[in-house]
Amino acid sequence: MITAQKGTKDIYGEEINKWHFVENAMRKIFEKANYQELRTPIFEATELFARGVGDSTDIVNKEMYTFEQKGRSLTLRPENTAGVVRAYIEHGMHRLSPPVKFYYTGPMFRYERPQAGRQRQFHQLGVEVFGIDAPSADAEVIATAITFLNEIGLKDLELEINSLGCEKCRSNFREKLKAAILPRLDKFCDDCKMRYEKNPLRMLDCKNLECQSYLAEESIQNVIKSEFICTECQEHFEKLKSYLDELNIKYNVNKLLVRGLDYYNRTVFEIKSNSLGSQNAVCGGGRYDSLVETLGGIKTPAVGWAMGMERLMALISDFKVSRLDAYIISQSTKETLKLAQILRQKGYKTEFDMQGKNFSKGFEKALKSGAKYAIILGEDEISQNKITIKNLDTKEQQTITLEELFNKIE
RNA sequence: GCGAGUGUCGCCAAGCGGUUAAGGCCCCGGAUUGUGGUUCCGGUAUUCGUGGGUUCGAUCCCCAUCACUCGCCCCA
Numbered sequence: 001m002i003t004a005q006k007g008t009k010d011i012y013g014e015e016i017n018k019w020h021f022v023e024n025a026m027r028k029i030f031e032k033a034n035y036q037e038l039r040t041p042i043f044e045a046t047e048l049f050a051r052g053v054g055d056s057t058d059i060v061n062k063e064m065y066t067f068e069q070k071g072r073s074l075t076l077r078p079e080n081t082a083g084v085v086r087a088y089i090e091h092g093m094h095r096l097s098p099p100v101k102f103y104y105t106g107p108m109f110r111y112e113r114p115q116a117g118r119q120r121q122f123h124q125l126g127v128e129v130f131g132i133d134a135p136s137a138d139a140e141v142i143a144t145a146i147t148f149l150n151e152i153g154l155k156d157l158e159l160e161i162n163s164l165g166c167e168k169c170r171s172n173f174r175e176k177l178k179a180a181i182l183p184r185l186d187k188f189c190d191d192c193k194m195r196y197e198k199n200p201l202r203m204l205d206c207k208n209l210e211c212q213s214y215l216a217e218e219s220i221q222n223v224i225k226s227e228f229i230c231t232e233c234q235e236h237f238e239k240l241k242s243y244l245d246e247l248n249i250k251y252n253v254n255k256l257l258v259r260g261l262d263y264y265n266r267t268v269f270e271i272k273s274n275s276l277g278s279q280n281a282v283c284g285g286g287r288y289d290s291l292v293e294t295l296g297g298i299k300t301p302a303v304g305w306a307m308g309m310e311r312l313m314a315l316i317s318d319f320k321v322s323r324l325d326a327y328i329i330s331q332s333t334k335e336t337l338k339l340a341q342i343l344r345q346k347g348y349k350t351e352f353d354m355q356g357k358n359f360s361k362g363f364e365k366a367l368k369s370g371a372k373y374a375i376i377l378g379e380d381e382i383s384q385n386k387i388t389i390k391n392l393d394t395k396e397q398q399t400i401t402l403e404e405l406f407n408k409i410e
Numbered sequence: 411g412c413g414a415g416u417g418u419c420g421c422c423a424a425g426c427g428g429u430u431a432a433g434g435c436c437c438c439g440g441a442u443u444g445u446g447g448u449u450c451c452g453g454u455a456u457u458c459g460u461g462g463g464u465u466c467g468a469u470c471c472c473c474a475u476c477a478c479u480c481g482c483c484c485c486a
Contacts, residue, residue, distance in 0.1 A: 003477080058484050062411085079486085108486085113411085115480060124486060191483075207483070260485060270486095281486055308486030329445085358443040367447050378444060390445080397445085 007112070007120025021319040022152055022312055023105065026125055029148045030103040033140075035127055038102040040083035042109075046073040052082030052295055054262025056198040063110040076109035081263070081288070081304060082295070084128045089297035098131025105309070117279030117311050125312075126285070128304035130292070135236050137303050138267045138287060139243035145271065145283055145305055146249055154273075154315050157282060159250065161269040162257040163237040164201065165229035167290065170265065173228035174200055180223045184214050204256045215256075224255055233266055240267060263288040267303065273315055282315070283307040327369050328352035329362030330377035339377060339387070339402075346406065367392060 004010060011019060030037075046066050053060050065076040077083055084102055087093075093100050105125040112118060127144060129137045142159070149157060164170060178200050181188070185196060188203070188211050195202045204215065204224065214220070227234065244251055251269075259268045268286035276282070285305020292300040325348040330336045336352045343350040351369055353362045359378070366374040376388040381399065389405060390397035400408075 006477085063484080110485080112484070113482095114478090115482095118485075122486070126486090278481065279485075284486060306486055311486060331443090359445055360442060362444090363446045366445095374445085376444075380444080388444090392446080395446085 005120070007114040007118075009119060009121075015313070017321050018313050018316055018319060019309070022125075022309065022316070025148065025151045026103070026105065029144065029151050030127065033101075033144050033147075035101040035103040035144075038084055038087060038104050039106070040077075040080065040087050040104070042107065043074045043076050044083055044086065046075040048082050048086055048295070049075055049078060052085065052263065052291060053079065057261055059110060059261070063112055065109045065111055078110045079108055079261070079306065080104055080106070080124060080126055081128060081261075081291070081306070084304075085291055085295050085297070085302070088128075088130055088300075089292060089295060093130065094292075094298055094300055096131075099137060100130040101127065102129075103127045115279065116277040117308070117314065119310060123309035124306045125309055126304060126306035128302060130300055130302045132303070133289070133301040135240040135243065135267070137301075138236075138240045139247070141285065141303050141305060142244065142269060143247050143249060145285075145307070149271070149282075152312065152316060153319070154282075154312070156274065158252065158272045158274075159269060160254040160257050160272065161240070161244075161251050161267065162254055163229055163233055163266050164258065164264060164268055164286075165233045166265055169228055169230040169233055170201075173223075176223050176226075176228065177201070177203075177220075180220045181214075184217070184220075187214055199262065201258045202260065205258050236266055259284060259286050263291040263294070265289055269305070271307075273311075276311060276314060279311065281308070282311050322349060324349050324351055324369050324371040326350045326373045326375050327366035327371035328375045328377055329359060329366055331356045331358075331379075332377060332382060335377050335382055339375070342402070343375075 027037075046064070049064060050060055055061070059078045064078055067074055084104060088100065103126065106123060107121050108124050109121055111120060114120060127141060129141055142161075146159070165173060178196065181196065181200070181203070185193065188196070189206065189208045192203045192206050192208070192211050195206075203211065206212065206215075215224070229237070241251070241253075254270075257268055257270060259270075264286040266287040266289065269284070270281050271283035272280045273282050274280065283305055285303070287301070287303040289301040290299070292298070292302060326343055328336050328339055328343075328350065330339075330353065333356060336356070340350050340352050351371065353365050355361070359376070362376075363374060371392060374390045374392055376390065376397075378388070381387050384399075386399050386401050387405065388397055388399045
Protein backbone atom coordinates (compact mmCIF):
# COMPACT_ATOMS: atom_id res chain seq x y z
CA MET A 1 0.00 0.00 0.00
CA ILE A 2 1.24 3.45 -0.86
CA THR A 3 0.58 5.77 2.03
CA ALA A 4 0.77 9.53 2.55
CA GLN A 5 4.31 10.65 3.27
CA LYS A 6 5.56 11.24 6.80
CA GLY A 7 4.33 14.55 8.11
CA THR A 8 1.63 14.96 5.47
CA LYS A 9 -2.10 14.46 5.85
CA ASP A 10 -5.27 14.00 3.86
CA ILE A 11 -7.95 16.41 4.95
CA TYR A 12 -11.50 15.08 4.61
CA GLY A 13 -14.71 14.23 6.42
CA GLU A 14 -15.51 16.26 9.51
CA GLU A 15 -12.13 17.90 9.27
CA ILE A 16 -12.73 19.54 5.89
CA ASN A 17 -15.82 21.27 7.26
CA LYS A 18 -13.60 22.95 9.84
CA TRP A 19 -11.24 24.11 7.13
CA HIS A 20 -14.07 25.62 5.14
CA PHE A 21 -15.35 27.32 8.24
CA VAL A 22 -11.94 28.85 8.93
CA GLU A 23 -11.36 29.78 5.31
CA ASN A 24 -14.76 31.46 5.07
CA ALA A 25 -14.06 33.43 8.24
CA MET A 26 -10.67 34.40 6.82
CA ARG A 27 -12.19 35.77 3.60
CA LYS A 28 -14.86 37.63 5.50
CA ILE A 29 -12.60 39.27 8.05
CA PHE A 30 -9.66 40.13 5.81
CA GLU A 31 -11.76 41.38 2.92
CA LYS A 32 -13.64 43.66 5.30
CA ALA A 33 -10.33 44.99 6.55
CA ASN A 34 -9.43 45.64 2.91
CA TYR A 35 -6.72 43.02 2.54
CA GLN A 36 -6.36 41.49 -0.89
CA GLU A 37 -5.53 37.85 -1.42
CA LEU A 38 -2.14 37.15 -2.97
CA ARG A 39 -1.33 33.70 -4.29
CA THR A 40 2.33 33.03 -4.89
CA PRO A 41 3.91 29.86 -6.26
CA ILE A 42 4.65 26.98 -3.97
CA PHE A 43 8.27 26.80 -5.09
CA GLU A 44 10.71 29.65 -5.51
CA ALA A 45 14.39 30.13 -6.18
CA THR A 46 16.32 28.75 -3.22
CA GLU A 47 18.18 32.01 -3.00
CA LEU A 48 14.98 33.87 -2.13
CA PHE A 49 14.71 32.00 1.15
CA ALA A 50 18.42 31.98 1.86
CA ARG A 51 18.48 35.77 1.59
CA GLY A 52 14.98 36.45 2.83
CA VAL A 53 14.50 34.13 5.77
CA GLY A 54 18.16 34.32 6.72
CA ASP A 55 20.97 31.85 6.50
CA SER A 56 21.48 31.67 10.25
CA THR A 57 18.00 30.19 10.72
CA ASP A 58 17.20 26.52 11.23
CA ILE A 59 14.58 26.82 8.53
CA VAL A 60 17.15 27.61 5.89
CA ASN A 61 19.94 25.49 7.30
CA LYS A 62 18.23 22.20 7.84
CA GLU A 63 14.55 22.27 7.03
CA MET A 64 14.15 23.17 3.38
CA TYR A 65 12.99 20.89 0.60
CA THR A 66 15.43 21.88 -2.10
CA PHE A 67 15.86 20.29 -5.49
CA GLU A 68 17.77 20.96 -8.69
CA GLN A 69 15.89 21.36 -11.94
CA LYS A 70 17.76 22.10 -15.17
CA GLY A 71 20.58 23.69 -13.28
CA ARG A 72 18.35 25.86 -11.10
CA SER A 73 18.10 25.41 -7.37
CA LEU A 74 14.46 25.48 -6.32
CA THR A 75 12.88 25.21 -2.89
CA LEU A 76 9.38 24.38 -1.67
CA ARG A 77 8.37 27.44 0.32
CA PRO A 78 8.97 27.00 4.07
CA GLU A 79 7.05 30.23 4.77
CA ASN A 80 5.42 32.87 2.64
CA THR A 81 6.70 36.28 3.65
CA ALA A 82 9.70 36.01 1.33
CA GLY A 83 7.42 35.03 -1.57
CA VAL A 84 5.03 37.90 -0.93
CA VAL A 85 7.92 40.36 -0.75
CA ARG A 86 9.33 38.95 -3.99
CA ALA A 87 5.95 39.50 -5.69
CA TYR A 88 5.71 42.99 -4.22
CA ILE A 89 9.06 43.92 -5.70
CA GLU A 90 8.59 42.07 -8.99
CA HIS A 91 5.33 43.88 -9.75
CA GLY A 92 6.56 47.29 -8.70
CA MET A 93 3.97 47.61 -5.98
CA HIS A 94 5.91 50.38 -4.26
CA ARG A 95 4.12 52.63 -6.75
CA LEU A 96 0.79 51.75 -5.21
CA SER A 97 -0.54 54.06 -2.57
CA PRO A 98 0.37 52.64 0.84
CA PRO A 99 -0.69 50.72 2.73
CA VAL A 100 -0.48 47.74 0.39
CA LYS A 101 -2.20 44.92 2.24
CA PHE A 102 -2.23 41.24 1.43
CA TYR A 103 -3.47 38.04 2.95
CA TYR A 104 -2.58 34.55 1.85
CA THR A 105 -3.14 30.93 2.72
CA GLY A 106 -1.66 27.69 1.47
CA PRO A 107 0.73 24.84 2.14
CA MET A 108 4.27 25.34 3.45
CA PHE A 109 7.00 22.73 3.68
CA ARG A 110 9.62 22.12 6.31
CA TYR A 111 11.66 18.99 6.81
CA GLU A 112 11.25 18.35 10.54
CA ARG A 113 10.34 15.51 12.84
CA PRO A 114 6.55 15.55 12.99
CA GLN A 115 4.78 15.81 16.33
CA ALA A 116 1.62 17.34 17.76
CA GLY A 117 1.03 20.59 15.90
CA ARG A 118 3.94 20.10 13.55
CA GLN A 119 3.93 18.56 10.10
CA ARG A 120 6.20 18.57 7.08
CA GLN A 121 3.47 19.90 4.87
CA PHE A 122 1.40 22.33 6.90
CA HIS A 123 -0.74 25.31 6.08
CA GLN A 124 -0.34 28.90 7.01
CA LEU A 125 -2.57 31.87 6.75
CA GLY A 126 -0.99 35.25 6.99
CA VAL A 127 -1.12 38.94 6.28
CA GLU A 128 1.51 41.46 5.20
CA VAL A 129 1.18 45.25 5.18
CA PHE A 130 3.68 47.29 3.16
CA GLY A 131 4.61 50.94 3.16
CA ILE A 132 3.67 52.09 6.64
CA ASP A 133 6.30 53.00 9.16
CA ALA A 134 3.90 54.10 11.86
CA PRO A 135 2.85 51.76 14.70
CA SER A 136 -0.70 52.09 13.43
CA ALA A 137 0.15 49.33 10.96
CA ASP A 138 1.47 47.10 13.75
CA ALA A 139 -1.72 47.69 15.69
CA GLU A 140 -3.92 47.09 12.65
CA VAL A 141 -2.23 43.81 11.89
CA ILE A 142 -2.47 42.56 15.47
CA ALA A 143 -6.07 43.74 15.83
CA THR A 144 -7.04 41.95 12.63
CA ALA A 145 -5.47 38.76 13.91
CA ILE A 146 -7.44 39.01 17.15
CA THR A 147 -10.67 39.81 15.31
CA PHE A 148 -10.17 36.78 13.13
CA LEU A 149 -9.42 34.50 16.07
CA ASN A 150 -12.54 35.76 17.83
CA GLU A 151 -14.58 35.17 14.69
CA ILE A 152 -13.66 31.50 14.67
CA GLY A 153 -14.48 31.29 18.35
CA LEU A 154 -11.03 30.96 19.88
CA LYS A 155 -10.60 32.28 23.39
CA ASP A 156 -8.06 31.96 26.14
CA LEU A 157 -5.24 33.02 23.88
CA GLU A 158 -2.33 35.07 25.09
CA LEU A 159 -0.71 37.84 23.13
CA GLU A 160 2.94 38.54 23.82
CA ILE A 161 4.73 41.50 22.34
CA ASN A 162 8.23 42.87 22.36
CA SER A 163 10.37 45.35 20.52
CA LEU A 164 13.71 44.32 19.12
CA GLY A 165 14.66 47.88 18.21
CA CYS A 166 15.96 49.04 14.88
CA GLU A 167 19.26 48.13 13.24
CA LYS A 168 21.16 50.74 15.24
CA CYS A 169 19.90 50.01 18.70
CA ARG A 170 19.94 46.35 17.93
CA SER A 171 23.61 46.21 17.12
CA ASN A 172 24.27 48.23 20.24
CA PHE A 173 22.29 45.81 22.31
CA ARG A 174 23.91 42.87 20.60
CA GLU A 175 27.36 44.08 21.64
CA LYS A 176 26.29 44.73 25.22
CA LEU A 177 24.64 41.35 25.46
CA LYS A 178 27.68 39.61 24.04
CA ALA A 179 29.91 41.41 26.51
CA ALA A 180 27.70 40.37 29.43
CA ILE A 181 27.51 36.77 28.31
CA LEU A 182 31.16 36.34 27.38
CA PRO A 183 32.46 35.37 30.85
CA ARG A 184 29.85 32.59 30.95
CA LEU A 185 29.89 31.62 27.32
CA ASP A 186 31.54 28.22 27.77
CA LYS A 187 28.67 27.13 30.06
CA PHE A 188 25.99 27.60 27.42
CA CYS A 189 24.76 24.83 25.13
CA ASP A 190 26.37 24.23 21.75
CA ASP A 191 23.49 25.84 19.90
CA CYS A 192 23.81 28.93 22.01
CA LYS A 193 27.53 29.10 21.32
CA MET A 194 26.70 29.16 17.64
CA ARG A 195 23.97 31.70 18.16
CA TYR A 196 26.47 33.83 20.05
CA GLU A 197 28.40 34.25 16.84
CA LYS A 198 25.58 34.47 14.32
CA ASN A 199 22.61 35.96 16.11
CA PRO A 200 23.06 36.31 19.88
CA LEU A 201 19.53 37.64 20.37
CA ARG A 202 18.26 34.16 19.74
CA MET A 203 20.05 32.94 22.85
CA LEU A 204 17.31 34.72 24.78
CA ASP A 205 14.62 32.25 23.86
CA CYS A 206 16.75 29.12 24.23
CA LYS A 207 14.61 26.45 25.93
CA ASN A 208 17.58 24.79 27.60
CA LEU A 209 17.07 25.14 31.35
CA GLU A 210 20.77 25.63 32.09
CA CYS A 211 21.02 28.37 29.51
CA GLN A 212 17.93 29.95 31.04
CA SER A 213 19.55 29.88 34.45
CA TYR A 214 22.68 31.62 33.19
CA LEU A 215 20.54 34.19 31.43
CA ALA A 216 18.81 34.80 34.76
CA GLU A 217 22.06 36.03 36.31
CA GLU A 218 22.04 39.61 37.36
CA SER A 219 24.73 40.94 35.07
CA ILE A 220 22.95 39.55 32.04
CA GLN A 221 19.47 40.44 33.27
CA ASN A 222 20.61 44.02 33.70
CA VAL A 223 21.40 44.16 30.02
CA ILE A 224 18.18 42.40 29.00
CA LYS A 225 16.07 44.66 31.15
CA SER A 226 17.89 47.82 30.19
CA GLU A 227 15.98 50.00 27.80
CA PHE A 228 18.50 49.49 25.06
CA ILE A 229 16.24 50.61 22.30
CA CYS A 230 16.59 54.16 21.03
CA THR A 231 14.04 56.85 21.78
CA GLU A 232 12.42 56.52 18.38
CA CYS A 233 11.95 52.79 18.71
CA GLN A 234 10.70 53.25 22.21
CA GLU A 235 8.13 55.78 21.08
CA HIS A 236 7.05 53.41 18.37
CA PHE A 237 6.56 50.63 20.91
CA GLU A 238 4.78 52.90 23.40
CA LYS A 239 2.36 54.03 20.74
CA LEU A 240 1.64 50.48 19.70
CA LYS A 241 0.89 49.59 23.31
CA SER A 242 -1.41 52.57 23.70
CA TYR A 243 -3.31 51.58 20.55
CA LEU A 244 -3.72 48.05 21.84
CA ASP A 245 -4.94 49.44 25.16
CA GLU A 246 -7.40 51.61 23.29
CA LEU A 247 -8.67 48.56 21.40
CA ASN A 248 -8.96 46.68 24.67
CA ILE A 249 -6.52 44.04 23.47
CA LYS A 250 -4.67 42.44 26.35
CA TYR A 251 -0.98 41.66 26.01
CA ASN A 252 2.11 40.81 27.98
CA VAL A 253 5.43 42.39 27.20
CA ASN A 254 7.92 39.55 26.99
CA LYS A 255 11.46 40.80 26.74
CA LEU A 256 12.68 37.32 25.89
CA LEU A 257 10.48 37.05 22.83
CA VAL A 258 12.66 36.87 19.74
CA ARG A 259 11.21 35.55 16.52
CA GLY A 260 13.34 32.90 14.88
CA LEU A 261 13.60 34.52 11.50
CA ASP A 262 16.37 37.01 10.87
CA TYR A 263 14.31 39.70 9.19
CA TYR A 264 12.39 41.08 12.15
CA ASN A 265 13.04 44.46 13.74
CA ARG A 266 11.10 46.62 16.19
CA THR A 267 7.74 44.95 16.91
CA VAL A 268 7.58 41.19 17.31
CA PHE A 269 4.62 39.28 18.73
CA GLU A 270 3.23 35.84 19.28
CA ILE A 271 -0.21 34.51 20.15
CA LYS A 272 -0.17 31.35 22.25
CA SER A 273 -2.70 28.84 23.45
CA ASN A 274 -2.41 26.85 26.64
CA SER A 275 -4.35 23.93 25.26
CA LEU A 276 -2.08 22.88 22.42
CA GLY A 277 0.75 20.81 23.85
CA SER A 278 4.28 21.93 23.33
CA GLN A 279 3.83 23.53 19.90
CA ASN A 280 1.68 26.25 21.37
CA ALA A 281 2.23 29.25 19.10
CA VAL A 282 -0.85 29.88 17.01
CA CYS A 283 0.35 33.08 15.43
CA GLY A 284 3.70 34.78 15.10
CA GLY A 285 4.79 37.91 13.39
CA GLY A 286 6.40 41.28 13.50
CA ARG A 287 7.86 44.16 11.61
CA TYR A 288 10.47 43.69 8.90
CA ASP A 289 11.51 47.10 7.63
CA SER A 290 14.60 46.01 5.74
CA LEU A 291 13.45 42.83 4.01
CA VAL A 292 12.17 44.53 0.86
CA GLU A 293 15.52 46.20 0.45
CA THR A 294 17.42 43.02 1.27
CA LEU A 295 15.59 41.29 -1.55
CA GLY A 296 16.38 44.02 -4.04
CA GLY A 297 13.48 46.43 -3.76
CA ILE A 298 13.50 49.97 -2.57
CA LYS A 299 13.45 50.36 1.20
CA THR A 300 9.86 49.78 2.31
CA PRO A 301 8.64 49.30 5.86
CA ALA A 302 6.44 46.24 6.39
CA VAL A 303 4.72 44.27 9.11
CA GLY A 304 2.87 40.96 9.10
CA TRP A 305 2.15 37.65 10.75
CA ALA A 306 1.40 34.02 9.99
CA MET A 307 -0.85 31.49 11.69
CA GLY A 308 -0.65 27.72 11.60
CA MET A 309 -3.90 26.38 10.19
CA GLU A 310 -3.53 22.92 11.70
CA ARG A 311 -3.02 24.48 15.12
CA LEU A 312 -6.17 26.54 14.67
CA MET A 313 -8.07 23.41 13.70
CA ALA A 314 -6.89 21.68 16.85
CA LEU A 315 -8.47 24.46 18.90
CA ILE A 316 -11.83 24.66 17.16
CA SER A 317 -14.49 22.47 18.66
CA ASP A 318 -17.91 23.72 17.68
CA PHE A 319 -18.81 25.08 14.29
CA LYS A 320 -21.86 24.83 12.11
CA VAL A 321 -22.10 22.23 9.38
CA SER A 322 -24.68 22.72 6.67
CA ARG A 323 -27.39 20.10 6.83
CA LEU A 324 -28.78 18.23 3.85
CA ASP A 325 -32.11 19.82 2.84
CA ALA A 326 -33.65 17.04 0.82
CA TYR A 327 -33.23 13.32 0.28
CA ILE A 328 -35.14 11.85 -2.64
CA ILE A 329 -36.57 8.36 -2.33
CA SER A 330 -37.66 6.78 -5.57
CA GLN A 331 -37.38 3.78 -7.82
CA SER A 332 -37.37 5.89 -10.94
CA THR A 333 -33.80 6.93 -11.56
CA LYS A 334 -34.75 9.23 -14.42
CA GLU A 335 -37.30 11.19 -12.40
CA THR A 336 -34.93 11.31 -9.45
CA LEU A 337 -32.06 12.70 -11.47
CA LYS A 338 -34.33 15.39 -12.91
CA LEU A 339 -35.78 16.36 -9.56
CA ALA A 340 -32.38 16.44 -7.87
CA GLN A 341 -31.15 18.84 -10.50
CA ILE A 342 -34.15 21.14 -10.08
CA LEU A 343 -33.81 21.21 -6.30
CA ARG A 344 -30.09 21.85 -6.49
CA GLN A 345 -30.62 24.69 -8.94
CA LYS A 346 -33.12 26.17 -6.51
CA GLY A 347 -30.35 26.13 -3.93
CA TYR A 348 -31.26 23.11 -1.84
CA LYS A 349 -28.58 20.71 -0.74
CA THR A 350 -29.94 17.51 -2.19
CA GLU A 351 -29.03 13.84 -2.23
CA PHE A 352 -30.92 10.83 -3.48
CA ASP A 353 -31.08 7.09 -3.04
CA MET A 354 -28.89 5.87 -5.85
CA GLN A 355 -29.66 2.26 -5.17
CA GLY A 356 -33.42 2.77 -5.22
CA LYS A 357 -34.24 -0.64 -3.78
CA ASN A 358 -37.36 -0.16 -1.70
CA PHE A 359 -39.03 2.54 0.34
CA SER A 360 -37.94 1.11 3.65
CA LYS A 361 -34.30 1.23 2.69
CA GLY A 362 -34.84 4.62 1.15
CA PHE A 363 -36.19 6.04 4.38
CA GLU A 364 -33.41 4.47 6.36
CA LYS A 365 -30.87 6.16 4.14
CA ALA A 366 -32.75 9.45 4.26
CA LEU A 367 -32.63 9.39 8.04
CA LYS A 368 -28.99 8.48 8.23
CA SER A 369 -28.18 11.29 5.84
CA GLY A 370 -29.50 13.78 8.37
CA ALA A 371 -31.72 15.47 5.76
CA LYS A 372 -34.52 17.78 6.85
CA TYR A 373 -36.96 16.44 4.28
CA ALA A 374 -37.52 13.20 2.49
CA ILE A 375 -39.04 13.63 -0.93
CA ILE A 376 -40.90 10.57 -2.12
CA LEU A 377 -41.24 10.11 -5.80
CA GLY A 378 -43.11 6.87 -6.20
CA GLU A 379 -45.22 5.55 -9.04
CA ASP A 380 -48.34 7.20 -7.64
CA GLU A 381 -46.70 10.61 -7.41
CA ILE A 382 -45.13 10.37 -10.84
CA SER A 383 -48.46 9.48 -12.45
CA GLN A 384 -50.11 12.46 -10.71
CA ASN A 385 -47.13 14.72 -11.43
CA LYS A 386 -46.73 15.37 -7.73
CA ILE A 387 -44.26 14.70 -4.97
CA THR A 388 -44.68 13.65 -1.38
CA ILE A 389 -42.60 15.66 1.03
CA LYS A 390 -42.05 14.47 4.56
CA ASN A 391 -40.48 16.46 7.34
CA LEU A 392 -38.21 13.92 8.96
CA ASP A 393 -38.15 15.77 12.28
CA THR A 394 -41.91 16.29 12.73
CA LYS A 395 -43.00 13.33 10.57
CA GLU A 396 -45.62 15.49 8.82
CA GLN A 397 -46.06 14.72 5.18
CA GLN A 398 -48.11 15.93 2.26
CA THR A 399 -48.46 15.26 -1.41
CA ILE A 400 -48.30 18.36 -3.56
CA THR A 401 -47.06 19.57 -6.93
CA LEU A 402 -43.59 21.01 -7.29
CA GLU A 403 -45.03 24.46 -8.00
CA GLU A 404 -46.99 24.32 -4.78
CA LEU A 405 -43.87 23.32 -2.93
CA PHE A 406 -41.80 26.22 -4.20
CA ASN A 407 -44.67 28.71 -3.67
CA LYS A 408 -44.94 27.53 -0.13
CA ILE A 409 -41.25 27.96 0.58
CA GLU A 410 -40.96 31.32 -1.08
C1' G B 411 19.74 15.25 14.65
C1' C B 412 18.52 13.11 19.84
C1' G B 413 15.02 10.58 23.43
C1' A B 414 10.44 7.71 24.78
C1' G B 415 5.99 4.94 23.64
C1' U B 416 2.71 2.12 20.38
C1' G B 417 1.59 -1.30 16.06
C1' U B 418 -4.39 -7.42 16.20
C1' C B 419 -10.48 -5.97 10.44
C1' G B 420 -12.38 0.68 7.87
C1' C B 421 -12.72 2.36 13.53
C1' C B 422 -12.47 0.95 18.99
C1' A B 423 -10.36 -3.18 20.95
C1' A B 424 -9.84 -8.74 23.94
C1' G B 425 -6.21 -12.51 23.76
C1' C B 426 0.11 -12.24 26.38
C1' G B 427 3.29 -19.52 24.60
C1' G B 428 -0.85 -24.47 22.88
C1' U B 429 -5.86 -26.84 18.31
C1' U B 430 -11.46 -22.60 14.50
C1' A B 431 -7.87 -14.96 16.77
C1' A B 432 -13.43 -12.65 21.47
C1' G B 433 -16.61 -8.52 21.43
C1' G B 434 -18.49 -3.58 20.00
C1' C B 435 -19.14 0.25 16.12
C1' C B 436 -19.52 1.02 10.93
C1' C B 437 -20.80 -1.36 6.38
C1' C B 438 -23.67 -5.14 3.52
C1' G B 439 -27.88 -8.70 2.98
C1' G B 440 -32.49 -10.55 4.99
C1' A B 441 -37.00 -10.62 8.37
C1' U B 442 -39.83 -5.98 5.95
C1' U B 443 -40.60 -4.66 -2.36
C1' G B 444 -45.12 2.79 -0.19
C1' U B 445 -42.72 4.93 5.10
C1' G B 446 -38.17 5.26 9.80
C1' G B 447 -32.72 5.26 13.22
C1' U B 448 -35.37 0.17 17.44
C1' U B 449 -35.35 -5.33 17.37
C1' C B 450 -33.93 -10.10 15.37
C1' C B 451 -31.00 -13.30 11.94
C1' G B 452 -26.83 -13.67 8.77
C1' G B 453 -22.04 -11.84 6.32
C1' U B 454 -17.19 -9.47 6.45
C1' A B 455 -9.01 -10.83 9.63
C1' U B 456 -6.30 -18.32 6.12
C1' U B 457 -4.04 -13.90 10.20
C1' C B 458 -1.98 -10.32 14.43
C1' G B 459 3.16 -3.79 10.67
C1' U B 460 7.53 -6.49 8.06
C1' G B 461 11.89 -9.82 8.16
C1' G B 462 14.65 -13.04 10.97
C1' G B 463 15.52 -15.94 15.55
C1' U B 464 14.14 -18.98 20.15
C1' U B 465 10.63 -23.12 20.71
C1' C B 466 7.64 -29.40 19.47
C1' G B 467 4.49 -24.84 18.85
C1' A B 468 4.45 -18.27 18.48
C1' U B 469 -0.27 -12.41 18.02
C1' C B 470 2.18 -13.33 22.75
C1' C B 471 9.46 -14.15 24.10
C1' C B 472 14.27 -12.06 21.56
C1' C B 473 16.69 -9.15 17.58
C1' A B 474 16.36 -6.10 13.50
C1' U B 475 13.52 -3.06 10.43
C1' C B 476 9.45 0.03 9.00
C1' A B 477 5.36 3.03 10.27
C1' C B 478 2.75 6.05 13.59
C1' U B 479 2.50 8.98 18.11
C1' C B 480 4.67 12.06 21.80
C1' G B 481 8.82 14.92 23.77
C1' C B 482 13.75 17.79 22.86
C1' C B 483 15.29 21.30 19.22
C1' C B 484 12.94 24.78 16.08
C1' C B 485 8.64 27.14 14.64
C1' A B 486 3.03 28.52 12.77
